[in-house]
Amino acid sequence: MRRSGRIATPRTAGLSATVLTGYGLAAVLGGLAVAVFALLLAAGGDAQSAPPYAYIGRVLGFTLWQAFLSTVISLLAAIPMTRALARQAQFPGRMLLLRLCALPMVMPTIVGIFGVVAVYGGSGYLAWAADAAGVDWQPRLYGLAGILIAHVFFNLPLAIRLLLPAFASVPAESWRLAAQLGMGSRDIFRIIEVPLLRQQLPGIAIIIFMLCFTTFAVALTLGGGPRATTLEVAIYQALRFDFDLRLGAMLAILQVIFCAGGAWAVWRAGRQMVLGNTARLVAYRYDGRASLARLADFGVIILGAVFLTLPILALVQRGLAGMVAAASVASLLKATMISLGLGLAGGLTATLVGYLIAQARQRMLSSGQKRGAMLLGLTGRLGLFVSPMVIGMGIFLAATGSIDLYRIAAAGVILLSAVMALPFVLGVLEPALEVAAARHDRLCAALGLTGWNRFCHIDWPTLRRPIATALALSSVIAMGDLGAIALFGNQDMVNLTLLLYGQLGAYRLDGAASTALILLGLALAFYWTIERVVGGRELH
């Protein structure tokens, strides 16, 4: 033993079937990524003409600009809102508001986009309100404005959920101390909150920036034309419509470079993002008692709550009202079944692969191979770096040798959505396995509990809940993902996501409303059922 806290194991003990499978899967994923680019560049379109550098530059510029603005606005809104939520630890509806902040994780992106359109679109609430007030003004949603509104709608709750635990991590004694020393609101901001934000914001900013940088559904539906095209959408168009594989690969390589840079920055920021149950973390703050502070806090909270709830309210109201204009029952039912089937298959694939990779990573960590463990975790997060469009195309080229998008459509969607959901599965399982290993490894080693026996009696009962969460999350992500189905889908394989996208594109908003409502209800029910059924009851 070179270091304490590590278990001496015979060399062969580390090479169980599970671990080998984990290594194998990671190798396949990594190999895939390399092969894809080679294939695409080799297959590549018209080699004579020079690549359209001006176009690439414009797309890259817009992608960076909208991601930057989205991040800045999300954070500028999240800071006062989180501070208000931290200071006002008890008010009716606080719990509900925090639950609402968790919704965008489960809500399919396209559903949220519909909500934004229903509020800010040409025939949305805002236009209606302007009309009622006699103002001659039409909101112009499509373009940069629409992209920013949708991105803030999705990322403001995320930022709050990431920041609130940081506020809650300030020890209760510090607030007592602040009260005892007579620190005012401004002193507390300067002396406690600014240092806290300085420590937390960079990591959160990079995450939001990367999410907005690789945005697909939002830019595709709300971008509205070549002026507002992001990298991911450009890749999609190059691959699916122009069959320009070389341009697709070039754009994708650009994206990999920026994402890798972003990932490196996140890693440098060195923060484990905790997406815990923020509602439980409450510290009593004495500075929130002054009436001025209460007034300001509740003003901010109400503003934020209105911004976050309006799209959902609009979605429900218009969805219910639009049921009569819904697509035919038969096509809705078929789309629902396809959504459920693809979601579950994608989720199961992602969870199984994720479990094996996480297990192998944990073995490496336990035996002190930090570098290898990091590499394994990174490979599993491939979907965060490499455009899913390119991965999808790679799956295709590898499987069929051609780009006949119809032949393996279902398998393509399932595999691709699994790759996309894998980072989230790992995000849930890696920390859970780390805790489990710290708790049980020594005891299991002492008792000689290994392999299947260990899984049945030790790992499954204790890891059941995180596994259920991972499965529920990845299934819902796979179900709501627009990228995979937009790339592989065809008239015979239309799930709710694609149906909704089509209705949005054709401005059939009443029909879209009911589809969106059904998709949201389905996603929530799906998530809830999987978590309950697979997760079982809480262990104490």
Add this chain to the structure above:
Amino acid sequence: MSYIEIAGLQFTYEDLVMRFDLTVNEGEVMAIIGPSGAGKSTLLALIGGFEAAQAGSIMVGGEDITDLAPDARPVTTLFQDHNLFAHLSVAQNVGLGLHPGLRLSTEDRAAVAWALEQVGLTGFEERLPGQLSGGERQRVAIARCILRKRPVLMLDEAFAALGPALRREMLQLVLGLKDRNGLTVLMVTHDPADAAFAADHTSFIADGKVVMSGATATVLASTHVAIRDYLGT
């Protein structure tokens, strides 16, 4: 009339309804002992103003402080942990006792250095709390208490995490401070030896009530069944 008079002070935590009556003389050390969950720390939090009492009153030196904000009370509390802000230097942490916004004049800085000297940490100004031992961190917190110049000092198991010898040393430091500045000290402790060493009087608290309060030797030797059960003698 005693210096601190607590009468019918009521507070409910979950199912436990607490009701405290206690008097403390000026310039003495009063130890508060009792089983965990009995309300010892809650009593200090009520006196410190961190929890609001539902009924009853707290008088200090003839003044009713029941409804005052924490910083307006003539008391200062030393917690077991997190007495310092980890990202502020020792000098800044001590300086907070002079100005809660850390706008310190040259005289203030001299006062900080003087307070650090009092606790034996001369020259520690620029260090961060993370670079100090547990005992040194509490010394820094005590230096801040000195600058705050409040007549009542409350120790909420402040030295519980320290070893026996160090704990004795810290208590001695507090006793010296008390004598020089005429402080009244309330200390919650789980070690009867601390009470026997430092306290003139001791109160035994159980189930949210002061069961017995008197000379330390008397309380520790009492035949009261709850006290015997707690001490295990």
